[in-house]
Amino acid sequence: MSIQNIKGMRDHLPRAMLLRQYIVSTIQQISERYGFEPLQSPVVEYAELLEGKLGDDEKLIYRFADQGGRQLALRYDQTVPLARVVAQYAGQLALPWRRYAYGPSYRGERPARGRYREFYQFDADIVGSASPLADAEIVALLSDSLAALGFPDFVTLLNHRQLIGGIARVSGLDEAAAGSVYRAIDKFDKIGADGVREELLRSGVVPTAAAAILTLVQTEGEAGAVLNELAGHLASDERACAAIANLRAIIAALENLGISPARYTVAPRLARGLSYYTGLVFEAITPHWPEGSLLGGGRYDELIGQFAGRPIPTVGLAFGIDRLHDVMEQLNLGPRSNGTAVAFVTIFGPEQSAASMALAQALRKAGINTLLSLEPQISLGKQLKEADRRGARYALLLGPDELARGEVVLKDLRSGEQHSLERAQLIEVIRASA
RNA sequence: GUGCCUGUAGCUCAAUGGCAGAGCGCCUGACUGUGGAUCAGGAAGUUGUGGGUUCGAGCCCCAUCAGGCACCCCA
Known part of the structure; x- marks a missing residue:
């Protein structure tokens, strides 16, 4: 064959x-x-x-x-x-x-x-x-x-x-x-x-x-x-x-x-x-x-x-x-995107995966194409690399600090800038850039 | 369907018939809460496939599959 x-x-x-x-x-x-x-x-x-x-x-x-x-x-x-x-x-x-x-x-x-x-x-x-x-x-x-x-x-x-x-x-x-x-x-x-x-x-x-x-x-x-x-x-x-x-x-x-x-x-x-x-x-x-x-x-x-x-x-x-x-x-005409996702939700560690999953579903419900990390064990660096490779515009990070404040870090993978935001704001910012 | 050219690592390509190579990508680390850039290291191949010639074939010959070019035709 x-x-x-x-x-x-x-x-x-x-x-x-x-x-x-x-x-x-x-x-x-x-x-x-x-x-x-x-x-x-x-x-x-x-x-x-x-x-x-x-x-x-x-x-x-x-x-x-x-x-x-x-x-x-x-x-x-x-x-x-x-x-x-x-x-x-x-x-x-x-x-x-x-x-x-x-x-x-x-x-x-x-x-x-x-x-x-x-x-x-x-x-x-x-x-x-x-x-x-x-x-x-x-x-x-x-x-x-x-x-x-x-x-x-x-x-x-x-x-x-x-x-x-x-x-x-x-x-x-x-x-x-x-x-x-x-x-x-x-x-x-x-x-x-x-x-x-x-x-x-x-x-x-x-x-x-x-x-x-x-x-x-x-x-x-x-x-x-x-x-x-x-x-x-x-x-x-x-x-x-x-x-x-x-x-x-x-x-x-x-x-x-x-x-x-x-x-x-x-x-x-x-x-x-x-x-x-x-x-x-x-x-x-x-x-x-x-x-x-x-x-x-x-x-x-x-x-x-x-x-x-x-x-x-x-x-x-x-x-x-x-x-x-x-x-x-x-x-070289037309879009040159690597994927369909706009946002990539990282998972800080096994203890934080439930929060990350809930965030991913909230973004999806808001109409934002969202990838969820599948490997809580791997380093944040590798997860960000994955986000970049998939062509996502934003990476979302929520570790113990953010969870304690009820916030999420939104990192713009194009500019490298990142801010800690509340969830409602988060969706506004992502939507505004689309 | 006819004629000509090509096929080597994931990709782009090297290698007088005599040890299978580079760049990019990939993996690991420098960097246990941060991607791209840089640096160091690593893995990676039945040379499209099947035969043949030869002491020896990525290289020559035959067949076959696939790609490209010219006919033909068309999107």
């Missing part, structure tokens, strides 16, 4: 978990501020439910049979399960429905930094609305969340599927060629203009078309200006014009929601691989994470309704918690 974890699946020790919980609770708090409601569904689904949605990626699905011979699979993302839930509980869910979901998904990929076989996502989607306000609310949620997590300089790149489609069409390409065009364009930030040109030519795009695509795709600047320029080039393509109008409406909504224009830009080069996107697509990037996007999302108007048998327009995003964790660790 080998004592080790499965490839691409990680254990998260307390220090890492504290950061992960901070990330998740921050995003959850903001999602609820936007009125999103929680959903949880099983990690296991019938295999056939997940099949036929991913194309080539289906080989990455973890499949197995249970003891009853059922063909099952671990969920690949939280979007297909959402589609099932929406179809199955149609009568109970009033649309539009804003839902968030947090949990693991599984893909049998080759692991790398920021990329795992078991990975945790926090999804937020607005189900059942085609309104550009829905798109804007999702982008606003993204922007508020990254800001709350402390990212100093992220930017959300916005694009529209039919904008890329239009660029391909006015360059003389048909729908069949569009797939390889998307993939080539998507690598723009990684391989540069020349690299994209090479890829386009290799996949059969004629040089004049490749040149046209590259020009349009590199349009940059303030969102409105980019759209105006693209509108000039794409006037002959009806769907592209509609896409531009849609992006204008989304951007107007972002302005009305007070999202800083420095936080987003229109980037025609953004493609995103997932095939089910139908409208807006977006990605948040930061210069400190060259490996790629922090997170992304978009509008997918066909996927959610396919089990329900009618189109249900949906827009959403997925926060990759593992990736956010890795980036924040690298950038």
